[in-house]
Amino acid sequence: MRECPSSDLPALPEGFRPKLAISACLIGEEVRYNGGHKASQFCTRVLAEHVDFVPVCPEVAVGLGVPRQPIRLVGDAAQPRALGSVTPSLDVTAPLAEYGERMAASLSGVSGYIFMHKSPSCGLERVKVYREDGVPGPDGGRGLYAQAFCAARPDLPVEEDGRLCDPVLRENFLVRVYAYAQWQHLLAHGLTKGRLLAFHARYKYQLMANHPQHYKTLGRLLGSMGRDQAETIAPHYFSALMAALSRCATRGTHSNVLQHIAGYLRGSLDRAGRQELEQLIAQYRNGVVPLVVPLTLLKHLFRLYPHPYIAGQVYLQPHPETLSLRNAI
Numbered sequence: 001m002r003e004c005p006s007s008d009l010p011a012l013p014e015g016f017r018p019k020l021a022i023s024a025c026l027i028g029e030e031v032r033y034n035g036g037h038k039a040s041q042f043c044t045r046v047l048a049e050h051v052d053f054v055p056v057c058p059e060v061a062v063g064l065g066v067p068r069q070p071i072r073l074v075g076d077a078a079q080p081r082a083l084g085s086v087t088p089s090l091d092v093t094a095p096l097a098e099y100g101e102r103m104a105a106s107l108s109g110v111s112g113y114i115f116m117h118k119s120p121s122c123g124l125e126r127v128k129v130y131r132e133d134g135v136p137g138p139d140g141g142r143g144l145y146a147q148a149f150c151a152a153r154p155d156l157p158v159e160e161d162g163r164l165c166d167p168v169l170r171e172n173f174l175v176r177v178y179a180y181a182q183w184q185h186l187l188a189h190g191l192t193k194g195r196l197l198a199f200h201a202r203y204k205y206q207l208m209a210n211h212p213q214h215y216k217t218l219g220r221l222l223g224s225m226g227r228d229q230a231e232t233i234a235p236h237y238f239s240a241l242m243a244a245l246s247r248c249a250t251r252g253t254h255s256n257v258l259q260h261i262a263g264y265l266r267g268s269l270d271r272a273g274r275q276e277l278e279q280l281i282a283q284y285r286n287g288v289v290p291l292v293v294p295l296t297l298l299k300h301l302f303r304l305y306p307h308p309y310i311a312g313q314v315y316l317q318p319h320p321e322t323l324s325l326r327n328a329i
């Protein structure tokens with residue numbers, strides 16, 4: 001079996017804390033139109049232990065003040081305007097879009113963004129768009145600041161606070177945040193062909209869990225890379241990687257990966273040991289136990305029977321263990 005060339009890859013420092021941009025109202029800042037906030041328990045009590053938040057309130061930033069009249073999206077859902085809901089002559093369409101572009105450039109150090117749902121500025125999807133007669137239209141839109149920001153940073157992991165209540169989406173988002181941070185770390189230390197290959201090798205099983213077909217496609221892309229082509233290929237590779245990771249892994253794909261990894265222990269375990277591992281993987285596949293159960297046994301076994309290729313795999317711990325994200329999936 002292949003060795004993982006991970007020694008060439010600069011590791012994130014111990015206790016590393018990614019920077020996450022966040023709608024300021026979600027961490028309790030009283031910046032909403034009514035002077036209130038929308039503090040998210042998960043963000044303020046759990047995530048805050050592991051990440052550094054960069055709070056942003058675009059409506060305050062474009063000068064709307066607190067308190068203020070609420071704004072809403074009006075017109076064509078694909079290209080709405082942001083108008084005052086009391087005074088429609090208040091039009092902040094351009095300022096919100098310009099601020100989104102500006103922040104996308106200036107927040108280059110963030111590894112993800114958590115947006116407030118339903119907001120005409122920050123919402124990512126299904127934000128109400130009103131017709132000119134004041135009646136909500138059938139199609140939802142995207143907040144104008146979020147739209148401009150995401151268009152300028154298409155690879156950045158983004159999620160809405162509400163969707164983070166779903167354990168699968170939450171885990172998936174944090175996998176992407178740490179992958180993004182690892183990539184930023186790699187670029188900061190200098191991109192080389194060896195490091196790019198090492199990065200891909202480390203993500204093998206994570207990719208197989210999220211998107212097995214993309215793992216092969218990405219491998220082929222890197223396989224065609226000439227000696228001096230790392231700089232040219234890297235952006236394409238990374239965009240495709242982030243797209244692949246944004247697809248959620250399932251019990252089926254996770255089980256498949258667990259079985260592959262268990263294969264590395266074949267020569268070390270006796271029959272009873274192999275059966276116990278297989279049983280736990282089957283129980284996970286059937287929804288009897290969460291992912292953390294077979295993973296804990298696997299990690300324990302690899303402490304007893306270390307394997308350098310598996311030791312380099314992100315899949316075994318893509319985010320801090322203390323976040324307990326795999327206890328609920």
Ligand code: SF4
Pocket residue numbers: 023024025026031032033056057058059060116119121122
């Ligand atoms: S503009 Fe965004 S950050 Fe500001 S209050 Fe509205 S949702 Fe929260």
